[in-house]
Amino acid sequence: xxxxxxxxxxxxLDSCTxxxxxxxxxxxxxxxxxxxGQRHIREIESAKAVAExxxxxxxxxxxxxxxxxxxxxxxxxxxxxxxAGRDMDEKSREIPITYVPARNTIFLSYALAYAEVVDAxxxxxxxxxxxxxGYPDCRxxxxxxxxxxxxxxxxxAVEGDPVEIKTPLIDLSKAEIIQKAKELGAPLxxxxxxxxxxxxxxxxxxxxxxRLRGFAEAGYEDxxxxxxxxxxxxxxxxxxxxxxxxxxxxxx
Amino acid sequence: xxxxxxxxxxxxLDSCTxxxxxxxxxxxxxxxxxxxGQRHIREIESAKAVAExxxxxxxxxxxxxxxxxxxxxxxxxxxxxxxAGRDMDEKSREIPITYVPARNTIFLSYALAYAEVVDAxxxxxxxxxxxxxGYPDCRxxxxxxxxxxxxxxxxxAVEGDPVEIKTPLIDLSKAEIIQKAKELGAPLxxxxxxxxxxxxxxxxxxxxxxRLRGFAEAGYEDxxxxxxxxxxxxxxxxxxxxxxxxxxxxxx
Numbered sequence: 001x002x003x004x005x006x007x008x009x010x011x012x013l014d015s016c017t018x019x020x021x022x023x024x025x026x027x028x029x030x031x032x033x034x035x036x037g038q039r040h041i042r043e044i045e046s047a048k049a050v051a052e053x054x055x056x057x058x059x060x061x062x063x064x065x066x067x068x069x070x071x072x073x074x075x076x077x078x079x080x081x082x083x084a085g086r087d088m089d090e091k092s093r094e095i096p097i098t099y100v101p102a103r104n105t106i107f108l109s110y111a112l113a114y115a116e117v118v119d120a121x122x123x124x125x126x127x128x129x130x131x132x133x134g135y136p137d138c139r140x141x142x143x144x145x146x147x148x149x150x151x152x153x154x155x156x157a158v159e160g161d162p163v164e165i166k167t168p169l170i171d172l173s174k175a176e177i178i179q180k181a182k183e184l185g186a187p188l189x190x191x192x193x194x195x196x197x198x199x200x201x202x203x204x205x206x207x208x209x210x211r212l213r214g215f216a217e218a219g220y221e222d223x224x225x226x227x228x229x230x231x232x233x234x235x236x237x238x239x240x241x242x243x244x245x246x247x248x249x250x251x252x
Numbered sequence: 253x254x255x256x257x258x259x260x261x262x263x264x265l266d267s268c269t270x271x272x273x274x275x276x277x278x279x280x281x282x283x284x285x286x287x288x289g290q291r292h293i294r295e296i297e298s299a300k301a302v303a304e305x306x307x308x309x310x311x312x313x314x315x316x317x318x319x320x321x322x323x324x325x326x327x328x329x330x331x332x333x334x335x336a337g338r339d340m341d342e343k344s345r346e347i348p349i350t351y352v353p354a355r356n357t358i359f360l361s362y363a364l365a366y367a368e369v370v371d372a373x374x375x376x377x378x379x380x381x382x383x384x385x386g387y388p389d390c391r392x393x394x395x396x397x398x399x400x401x402x403x404x405x406x407x408x409a410v411e412g413d414p415v416e417i418k419t420p421l422i423d424l425s426k427a428e429i430i431q432k433a434k435e436l437g438a439p440l441x442x443x444x445x446x447x448x449x450x451x452x453x454x455x456x457x458x459x460x461x462x463r464l465r466g467f468a469e470a471g472y473e474d475x476x477x478x479x480x481x482x483x484x485x486x487x488x489x490x491x492x493x494x495x496x497x498x499x500x501x502x503x504x
Contacts, residue, residue, distance in 0.1 A: 049480075065314060069362075069369045102365035105405050109361040113354035117321045136410045145404050149397040158388045183339065188298050 002028045004120040006111045007056070009033050011046030013191045013211060014126035017177050019054045020186035021168045022124045030118050031056040032111055035063045035105075051189035053227070058118075062110050067103065072151055107170045108146055108165070115163045116154045122164040123150075130173045143167050174214025182220060189223035200225045210235035254280045256372040257418070258363045259308070261285050263298030265443045265463060266378035266421055269429050271306045272438035273420045282370050283308040294444045301442035314362050321353065351388060355437045355443075356389035360398055360417070367415045368406045370430055373415040375402075376484075379386045382425045396417050426466025441475035452477045 005027035007019045022029055031051035033044060046062070051059045054123035104127065111123045127138050136142065143165055151162045169177055181188050194213045201208050203226040215222040255280035258281065259271045262380055272282055284305035285296060298312070303311045356379065363375045379390050403414045421429055433440050446453035447464045453460050455478040467474040 062317060064316065067452050069312065069314075069366050101363055102406055103366035105364055106358070106361040106470065109354055109358040112357055116353035136407060137405050139404065142401070142404045145397070145401040149357065149394070152391065152394045152397050153389050154354055155388060161362050 001130065002026060003122065004030060004057075004118060005122045005124050006030045006032055006115045006118070006120045006163075007051075007054075007124045008107055008111055009047045009051050009056075009059075009125075010124070011043035011048075011050060011191060012126070012193045013174075013188060013214075014128060014177060015047075015049045015122045016126075016188060016191045017181040017184070018124050018126035018168060018184045019050060019056075020184040022122075022166070022182060023054045024184050027122065027124075028115065029054055029056040030057040030120060032107075032114050033059065033061050034107060034110070035061060036065070042194070046190055046192040050187055050224040053187040053190060060114060064106060064110075064231075067176060082194065082224070092117060102137070104135075104142075105146075112150060112154060116156060119156070120163055122166050124166045124168070126169050127167045128169045128174075128177065130171065139169070140170050141250075173217075174210055175217035178220060180213050182218075191224065198227060200227045202227055254278060254369060254376065256280045256282060256309075257374045258282045258284055258367045258370070258377050258415075259306075260359055260363055260378070261299045261302075261303050261308075261311075262378075263295035263302060263443060263467075264378070264445045264459075265426075265433070265440060266303045266380060267299075268378075268431060268440060268443045269433040269436070269438045270376050270378035270420060271302060272309075273434060274374075274418070274438040275306045276436050278358055279374065279376075281306055281308040282366065282372060283288065284312050284359075284366050285364070286359060287313060287378055293449060293491040294446070298444040301437060304437055305439040305442060312366060316358060316362075332414045338454040348479045354389070356387075356394070357398075364402060364405060364408070364415065371408070372415055374418050376418045376420070378421050380421045380424060380426075380429065382423065382428075388481045392419070392422050394404075395422065416449055425469075427469035430466050430472060434470070443476065452479045452481060 003026060003236060005022045005025075007029050009015045009017070009019055010033065011029045019029060019031070020058075029051070033046070033047040033051075035041075035044060036162045049057065104125070108123065108125065111125070112198075114120070115123055125143075127143065129139050147162075150165055150172065151157050154162065156162060160171050169180075172180065178188070192201070193207045194203075195205040195207045196202045201211075201224055203209075208226070212226075255278060257273050257274045259268045259281050261271055261283045262285065271283070275390070283299070283305070285299040285303075287293075287296060300311065339355075356377070360375065360377065366372070367375055377395075379395065379470075381391050399414075399417045402417055403409050405412065407436070407458075408414060408438060421432075424432065426502045430440070432438075444453070445459045446455075447457040448454045453463075453476055455461075455464065460478070476496060
């Protein structure tokens, strides 16, 4: 029987690449996506397209109402999504306003439940610590702690065969992720990364800027469309006040 | 400023007692309850009444669709809730069919998010390992692992002041919990424990039998109503084939 993996698929570039890796590693894929009052509902359409392309056995959508708890620019309409670079120089590298409280913990908890129901061997999540952006739940030690929890939390764990938490992108820069995606033929043209909910990607928010820089560094053209007034300079030269990419440079 | 606690309130006896302990310990209470396709929606009415009685500052209800994932008699209508004692002798003490996959992990994840939004110092959950019933996520080591995760998972944790996971009932038998509830004046008359969704408690499911035995052992009368055909013998003498209470006897 083939191994089974629950793959968290957001519709973004990282989760698309992660699903392609799971597929390449021989897992049958059980896709899991979340609707959590995020503005970029476009992501969900992308998640469907990505899951189909990697041949997911089934695709579960779970609606979670993080919005009612508030606390993030991504789920709370009263908080503005900032442009990249604003208030983001190296010294004030704080947890950004786009941080959603305990989001990855909630996502992994549902993945754990789904993994138990379909008897999955692994959970794949496209977290990366390199383009870290200050999110506490993107660090490797966080995933190690979740593995310890998973070793205790479920029926399968009690039976001595806990599900494995896989973070294949954890040490990769955005450019390296794009390189990996290209090698595996991951459907990057179907992904969506923009934090804002427009028809085309804005090209200016933190997520767009990271993505555009990644493509530029990897030497590929981004296959998705951007707003006409998107400043393509972000892709090549981030503004001086922007802390992005410094960690990447140390890696490269 | 008074300390703040997120209290998970199910409407059952254990969470009611736990909330009373948090109140007694001087915390302002932020109540959190879940709607998860459980049959015993009666619990939610009880949760409201309990939260009001302990003076909760606010009460958040979060709807989670565990039902779509399936896998438990408590959320899947196609699986029958068993009477206590059936297939439950000491030798075959397996994880019961009423086990909901990763339920407490999902609950605690939302509690972590809520704690972060209201800047809570602690999360109180009424887990007990004594009347364990085979649920993997009721063991003390599971909560220790979740604390390790909480120490890494959130903004507050990054700032060096992680939320504390409190399980004040973890070492108490049902009788000891009832004793504690009585001492603190916890509103047990407003609680609901039955796994079945009738107008009155059935008195026969695992949860009712544990509760009735607890009251009998503590020497109090249960203030809630039971179905007329409920077998009160359960409260005093569990059937020979039933494994309940053996661990309690070791404790007493």
